[in-house]
Amino acid sequence: MSEGMIVVLVLAAVVIIVLAKTAVVVPQQSAYVVERLGKFSGTLDAGFHILLPFLDAIRYRHSLKEQALDIPEQLCITRDNVQVGVDGVLYLKVMNPERASYGVTDYTFAIIQLAQTTLRSEVGKIELDRTFEERSTINLAVVSELDKATEPWGIKVLRYEIKNITPPEDVLAAMEKQMRAEREKRAVILNSEGVRDSAINAAEGEKQQVIKASEANKQQQINEAEGQAAAILTVAEATAQGIRKIAEAIQSPGGYQAVQLRVAEQYIDQFGNLAKEGNTLVVPATLSDVSAMIAMAMSIIRPGANPEPPPAVSRR
Numbered sequence: 001m002s003e004g005m006i007v008v009l010v011l012a013a014v015v016i017i018v019l020a021k022t023a024v025v026v027p028q029q030s031a032y033v034v035e036r037l038g039k040f041s042g043t044l045d046a047g048f049h050i051l052l053p054f055l056d057a058i059r060y061r062h063s064l065k066e067q068a069l070d071i072p073e074q075l076c077i078t079r080d081n082v083q084v085g086v087d088g089v090l091y092l093k094v095m096n097p098e099r100a101s102y103g104v105t106d107y108t109f110a111i112i113q114l115a116q117t118t119l120r121s122e123v124g125k126i127e128l129d130r131t132f133e134e135r136s137t138i139n140l141a142v143v144s145e146l147d148k149a150t151e152p153w154g155i156k157v158l159r160y161e162i163k164n165i166t167p168p169e170d171v172l173a174a175m176e177k178q179m180r181a182e183r184e185k186r187a188v189i190l191n192s193e194g195v196r197d198s199a200i201n202a203a204e205g206e207k208q209q210v211i212k213a214s215e216a217n218k219q220q221q222i223n224e225a226e227g228q229a230a231a232i233l234t235v236a237e238a239t240a241q242g243i244r245k246i247a248e249a250i251q252s253p254g255g256y257q258a259v260q261l262r263v264a265e266q267y268i269d270q271f272g273n274l275a276k277e278g279n280t281l282v283v284p285a286t287l288s289d290v291s292a293m294i295a296m297a298m299s300i301i302r303p304g305a306n307p308e309p310p311p312a313v314s315r316r
Contacts, residue, residue, distance in 0.1 A: 018053045021051060021053045021054065021056075021057075022050055022051050022052075022053045023048070023049075023050060023051075024044065024048070024049045024050075024051055024058065025047070025048050025049075026044045026045060026046050026047055026048075026049065027046060028046045029046065029063065029064045029065050030046060030061065030062065030063055030064060031043050031044065031045060031061075031062045031064055031094070031097040032044040032058045032060070032061050032062075032097075033058070033059050033060035033061075033062070033097055033098060033101045034051065034056050034057070034058055034059070035056070035057055035059045036052070036055055036056050036057075037055060040098065040102070041056060043097050043098060044058075059101070060097065060100075060101040062094045062097045062100055062101070063094065064093070064094055064097075065093070066091055066092070066093045066158065067091070067092055067093065067094075068089055068090070068091050069089065069090045069091075069092065069108060069111065069112060069115075070087075070089055071087055071088045071089060071090055071112060071115050071116060071119070071160075072087060072112075072116075073085045073086065073087035073164070073166070074086060074087070074116050074119070074120065076119065076120045076123035076124065077120075077123075077124055078123055078124065078126065078127055078128045078131060079124060079125060079126055079127050080127045080128055082128045082167060082168070082171055083167075083168060084123070084128065084131065084165055084166060084167045084168075085164070085165070085166040086119060086123060086162060086164070086165050086166075087162075087163050087164055088115070088119070088139075088142075088160055088161055088162045088163050089160070089161050089163060090111065090112075090115055090146070090157065090159075090160050091157070091158040091159050091160070091161075092111060092150070092155055092156060092157050092158060093155070093156045093158060094154060094155060094156075095154050095155065095156045096154025097154065098154065099152065099153055099154025099155075100153055100154040100155060103152055103153040103154060104153045107150070107153050107155055110153070111146065111150060111155065111157070114145075114146055114149055114150075115142060115146060115160065118141075118142050118145045118146060119138070119142055119162075122138045122141045122142060123138065126138075128167065128171070131165055132165060135162050135165075138162060139159065139160050139161060139162060142160045143157055143158075143159055143160050146160070
């Protein structure tokens with residue numbers, strides 16, 4: 001190889017190196033931190049950029065996408081002195097590449113350590129039984145504390161989620177027994193409530209039956225009374241109508257004589273029955289005088305009559 005060819009190759013290599021250090025393409029959702037002679041110069045956003053060769057250098061490359069960090073499982077002691085293993089996942093985003101580069105050496109490691117210590121502190125404030133139902137409260141508390149600590153680093157903590165809470169084996173066994181006892185207790189309570197409701201429904205049914213029966217009896221008595229009243233009224237009206245008819249018949253020609261004949265017939269029939277009975281009766285002295293008795297009876301029919309009864313005698 002000639003000396004000229006070597007010179008050409010050397011020049012070509014120098015050009016390639018210069019181009020590599022001069023032309024920079026930054027991908028979308030990325031940010032590069034540039035230093036000039038070891039001092040912060042600026043931040044390159046997505047796109048094509050030209051740097052000063054041998055003066056500018058890219059020191060840090062950051063992704064502006066949301067990142068998920070796995071928080072390893074750690075032992076936490078609850079308020080009632082029970083050790084539980086808790087792990088989770090943390091979501092964060094780089095908001096200021098300059099602060100993320102110079103605010104902390106390794107923000108990922110720092111945030112993981114801070115999340116673990118904060119989680120231990122929050123779990124220690126509550127009892128074991130409440131750790132399972134207070135997950136959302138613990139998550140919000142961890143996010144609030146981490147967001148305050150990472151703001152100077154240019155990091156935004158978006159959310160934290162607890163994945164698993166693992167108590168010791170003996171505690172799990174005790175919790176299972178407790179849950180089984182609670183289920184049996186609920187079953188007994190539900191059974192007793194069912195018996196109570198059944199008894200209440202039966203008593204309510206009997207009560208309604210008695211009420212309905214009494215109302216029916218009351219309505220029956222009311223209907224019977226109304227029926228009897230209507231019957232009495234009908235009989236009275238019929239009797240009054242009959243009396244009026246008799247009075248009209250008496251006032252008609254021959255009516256008075258017909259009444260005398262009827263009274264005589266009834267008197268003779270009743271007088272004949274006295275002989276068949278052995279009772280002692282008090283009767284008028286003129287009982288055998290038919291004409292006198294008829295005259296006294298007819299005097300009642302005449303207007304203005306005031307007959308005097310004959311003296312009474314005792315007969316057997």
